[in-house]
Amino acid sequence: MEIYSRLRAFADSWMLLFLTLFFVGVILWAFRPGARAAQAEAASSVFRNEDRPAPEKEQQP
Incomplete structure (x- = not known):
């Protein structure tokens, strides 16, 4: 209990x-x-691509 009292x-x-x-x-x-x-x-970093949409990724089957 001595260590606890000192730490407290x-x-x-x-x-x-x-x-x-x-x-x-x-x-x-x-x-x-x-x-x-x-x-x-x-x-303002959220609005960097506001002038055009971000490119879509190609879907691979």
């Missing part, structure tokens, strides 16, 4: 702090000014 104390203190800082870091990284171009490209 670690998870309640330092791991909680680490995961909170990691979450804030991911949010800041996603909303950084330099990411706007990558996000716009990802958002």
